Amino acid sequence: MAFTVVAFLCLVGARNLVDGPATPLAYRLACALVLALLVLVIPSTRSTLIFGAIGVVYMQVLVAGMALNTAGVAQPLLWLLPAMVVIPVCAAPLWLTPAHFFTGTALFYASALALLFGAPLTHDIETVVWAWIAAIGIPTSVVFHFGFYRFRRNHFLLESQLAQLAATDPLTGLQNRRAFVKQAEQHLDALTDEMQVSAIFLDIDNFKSLNDRFGHAVGDHALYQVAQVLMEQTPADASVSRIGGEEFAVLLRDGLSGALALAEQLRGAIAAIERPDGNLTASFGVAQHRRGESIMVLLDRADEALLRAKYSGRNRVCAERRMLPDVQRSAGSERRVEGGSLSQRYQWEDYYLTSHFQPLYSLSHQKQVGFEALLRGEHDDGMLVPPVVMFAPKPSSDEGALDRASHVVHLSNASRLLPNDAWLFLNILPATFIAAGYADQLSVLVRAAGLEPERVILEILESHGGSVDDMSRAAALYREHGFLIAVDDFGAGQSNLDRLLRIRPDLVKLDGELIRATSHGTGHPILPKLVSLLHQAGMLVVVEGVETTEELILAVESNVDFAQGYLLGRPAAQIAPPESVHRQIDDAFDVIAQGRAHQYALFESEVEPYRIALRAAADALLTGVVMDDAFAPLARFDRCISCFILDATGRQVGHELPGPAWSKEGASLQPVANPRDARWDHRPYFRNAVLLPGVAVTSNPYLSLASGRPCIAVTLAVPFANGRSVIGVELDWSAKGLPWPAAE
Incomplete structure (x- = not known):
C-alpha cells in the first residue's frame, strides 16, 4: 500500500512534465496525503470491518486521484491502463475478506470503466483494454488477494482470540x-x-x-x-x-x-x-x-x-451500611414518662424505636452504678412490638443498621434519663464493633448526645460477626477514645475463655445460667471458682439473671462485683428508685455473715474426729507401731478412702491403707489410680502441713485423681528418725449435704 502511494506520487510528477491543461497540483497532492494517512491508520485497526472500510475508502481516493491526474492529457487511456492492473494487485492486502475483495474490486473497476467509456475507443484499443483487465488485472489480483487473505485472516483471528483470553476467565467463561x-x-x-x-x-x-x-x-x-x-x-x-x-x-x-x-x-x-x-x-x-x-x-x-x-x-x-444516623425523629415522637422526663421515639419501618433501661448494682457499694440500654419497638398507640417480630432475621436486610440505629436512640434517651454518675451499657454486635471507622463515629455520637465515652461501656454481644483478632484490634481503638469494654453472656455460644483472654475486656457479664450451674455429684455452685478465675485474669464480673434472693446471696458470697436481674430491677422506660434494692443487698450480706460462722462450725465438727484419729495414728507411728496397725482406727471411718505416708519429696512411702469409701466405690481412673507413681509435694495439703508441723490441717475440697471424686485431705507433718514425713487420710466428700469450708 505504501508502494502504491509512492507510485501515485511518481505518476503525479510525470504528469507535470506533460504539456496541456492540468488539475491543480494541490488537489492531486491532497489525494496522496489522504492515501498516506489511511496507510498509517491501518496498524491501529482492531476489527476486520474497520480494516475493510479503510480499504474501500483508500481505493476510491486512489481512483479519484488517477482521474484528477489524467485530466487534460491527449491519451488518458495510456495513463490509466497500467494503473488498472497494478492498483488492484497492490491493493489486494486491503481486501481482508472475500466480501471486501469483491466489493472493493467491483467499485474500483466500475469507477475506472466509467472514465474509459467516456471517450471513444477503436476496436484494437478496446481489445487491449479488456485483455489487460480480464487476462492480467483480475486474475493477478485474485491470486494475490487470496494468498494474502489466508495470512492476514489468521493474524486477525489470533489477535481477537488473545484479546478475548485476556478478558475472560477460562474456567467459567465470565469476564475476569x-x-x-x-x-x-x-x-x-x-x-x-x-x-x-x-x-x-x-x-x-x-x-x-x-x-x-x-x-x-x-x-x-x-x-x-x-x-x-x-x-x-x-x-x-x-x-x-x-x-x-x-x-x-x-x-x-x-x-x-x-x-x-x-x-x-x-x-x-x-x-x-x-x-x-x-x-x-x-x-x-x-x-x-x-x-x-x-x-x-x-x-x-x-x-x-x-x-x-x-x-x-x-x-x-x-x-451496604446506611449512613448515620439511621433513624429519624418524627413529629409526636416525644412522650412523658414517670417523673416528668421526656423519652424520645424514632421512626423505624412501620413502628418506633425507644429505650428501656435495666439497672446494674455494685454489690459491695450497694448502689446503682449503671444501666443497660435495651431496644424496644412501639406502635403508635404505645403497644410494644414483640421481640420475635422486631429482631426476626431478614435475609436481605442489614442487621447492623438496626444495631447502629439503637445506639442513636439509646444515647439520646440516656442523656435525658440517666443519673450523671452512672455508666451506660450499650449493646453492640461484633460485626458493628469491628466495622472500619465506627469507633470514631460512635465517639462523635456520644459527645453529640452530651455524654463522655468514659461513661459508656460497650457490651459485645454473643454472636457471629468477627474473628477474635479483629475484635482485639477494634477494642484497642475504642479504648483510645475512652470507652470501656464488656463481653456479654460469657459461657454461652461464641463467648468463650479464649475470646476473653484475647480481647481483655474490663468487665465480663456471666450468662444467667451460670448462677444455677453446680458441680457434678455434690451439687455445689461453680460460680465462686469462676469469679475467682476471672478476677485473677484482671476482669470485673457482672452476673445477669438474678431473680431470687438465694441467687443474690450466692452472687454476694461468690464475690461478684455487679449484679443485674429482675430481682434488682426490670427494664423500663423510667428509672426506678433504688432504695428497696439497697435493703435487699444489705440483707444478703447479713445472711452471709450469719451463715459463715454456722458453716464453719458445721465443717469443723465434721472433720474434727478425723484430726483426732490422725494425731493418734502419728503418736502410734512414733512409738514404733507398724503402719497398718497405727492407721487401723482411722481407716474404719465411713468416709475414709485411704491412709498414706509421704516422704519429704512428696512421694508415697510403702502402700496406702484403704478405707470403707475405697472398697465401696473403687478406683475409676485406672491409669492414675496408683498414688505410688506420683509426687504430691505440690498439693496444698502437703505444703500446709509442712508449714505447720505438728498441726492436723484440713484441705479445701478437690477432685481426687485416685478416685475421681470430690475429696478433702487431713494431713500432719511428723518428725521421724529418718527425716520428716507427712501422714494423712483422704476423705470422700462427694455426698450431698456435707458442709464445705466457709471460704468455698
Whole structure:
C-alpha cells in the first residue's frame, strides 16, 4: 500500500512534465496525503470491518486521484491502463475478506470503466483494454488477494482470540476482574442522573473444604455451575465477572431494592446446586452506586457487606451500611414518662424505636452504678412490638443498621434519663464493633448526645460477626477514645475463655445460667471458682439473671462485683428508685455473715474426729507401731478412702491403707489410680502441713485423681528418725449435704 502511494506520487510528477491543461497540483497532492494517512491508520485497526472500510475508502481516493491526474492529457487511456492492473494487485492486502475483495474490486473497476467509456475507443484499443483487465488485472489480483487473505485472516483471528483470553476467565467463561472493572468504569462514566447502578458481590461458602475434601475437579465444577446460574438469571445488560477464587461480582442497572431482590434470587438458585456433602451456599453483599464515587469504592462497600454476611452466619444477603444516623425523629415522637422526663421515639419501618433501661448494682457499694440500654419497638398507640417480630432475621436486610440505629436512640434517651454518675451499657454486635471507622463515629455520637465515652461501656454481644483478632484490634481503638469494654453472656455460644483472654475486656457479664450451674455429684455452685478465675485474669464480673434472693446471696458470697436481674430491677422506660434494692443487698450480706460462722462450725465438727484419729495414728507411728496397725482406727471411718505416708519429696512411702469409701466405690481412673507413681509435694495439703508441723490441717475440697471424686485431705507433718514425713487420710466428700469450708 505504501508502494502504491509512492507510485501515485511518481505518476503525479510525470504528469507535470506533460504539456496541456492540468488539475491543480494541490488537489492531486491532497489525494496522496489522504492515501498516506489511511496507510498509517491501518496498524491501529482492531476489527476486520474497520480494516475493510479503510480499504474501500483508500481505493476510491486512489481512483479519484488517477482521474484528477489524467485530466487534460491527449491519451488518458495510456495513463490509466497500467494503473488498472497494478492498483488492484497492490491493493489486494486491503481486501481482508472475500466480501471486501469483491466489493472493493467491483467499485474500483466500475469507477475506472466509467472514465474509459467516456471517450471513444477503436476496436484494437478496446481489445487491449479488456485483455489487460480480464487476462492480467483480475486474475493477478485474485491470486494475490487470496494468498494474502489466508495470512492476514489468521493474524486477525489470533489477535481477537488473545484479546478475548485476556478478558475472560477460562474456567467459567465470565469476564475476569480486569475486564469487569474496565467495563464498569465505562458504564459509570455514561450514567445520567436518572440511572441507578448497584453492585453484587458473592462468595461461595466453605469452598476451601470442597477442594480439600473432594479435589479441585469438584471445586472447578462447582464454580462453573455458579457461573451458569449467574449468566442465566441476571439481566442481559448486567456485567457478570469472576473476580478471583470463589468470588463473583455483578454490576446491575438497578437500585438497591432491585439488586437485593436479584441477590436473594441468586442465593436460592445457588443453594439448589448439589455438592458431595450437601448443597452449595453463597453469601452476598449489595451496594448501590453513589454519585461521584469510583467503581473500586462501590466494590469495597459491597465487599464490606459480603463480609458481614459471612460473619453473621453465611448463606444470606446483606446490604451496604446506611449512613448515620439511621433513624429519624418524627413529629409526636416525644412522650412523658414517670417523673416528668421526656423519652424520645424514632421512626423505624412501620413502628418506633425507644429505650428501656435495666439497672446494674455494685454489690459491695450497694448502689446503682449503671444501666443497660435495651431496644424496644412501639406502635403508635404505645403497644410494644414483640421481640420475635422486631429482631426476626431478614435475609436481605442489614442487621447492623438496626444495631447502629439503637445506639442513636439509646444515647439520646440516656442523656435525658440517666443519673450523671452512672455508666451506660450499650449493646453492640461484633460485626458493628469491628466495622472500619465506627469507633470514631460512635465517639462523635456520644459527645453529640452530651455524654463522655468514659461513661459508656460497650457490651459485645454473643454472636457471629468477627474473628477474635479483629475484635482485639477494634477494642484497642475504642479504648483510645475512652470507652470501656464488656463481653456479654460469657459461657454461652461464641463467648468463650479464649475470646476473653484475647480481647481483655474490663468487665465480663456471666450468662444467667451460670448462677444455677453446680458441680457434678455434690451439687455445689461453680460460680465462686469462676469469679475467682476471672478476677485473677484482671476482669470485673457482672452476673445477669438474678431473680431470687438465694441467687443474690450466692452472687454476694461468690464475690461478684455487679449484679443485674429482675430481682434488682426490670427494664423500663423510667428509672426506678433504688432504695428497696439497697435493703435487699444489705440483707444478703447479713445472711452471709450469719451463715459463715454456722458453716464453719458445721465443717469443723465434721472433720474434727478425723484430726483426732490422725494425731493418734502419728503418736502410734512414733512409738514404733507398724503402719497398718497405727492407721487401723482411722481407716474404719465411713468416709475414709485411704491412709498414706509421704516422704519429704512428696512421694508415697510403702502402700496406702484403704478405707470403707475405697472398697465401696473403687478406683475409676485406672491409669492414675496408683498414688505410688506420683509426687504430691505440690498439693496444698502437703505444703500446709509442712508449714505447720505438728498441726492436723484440713484441705479445701478437690477432685481426687485416685478416685475421681470430690475429696478433702487431713494431713500432719511428723518428725521421724529418718527425716520428716507427712501422714494423712483422704476423705470422700462427694455426698450431698456435707458442709464445705466457709471460704468455698
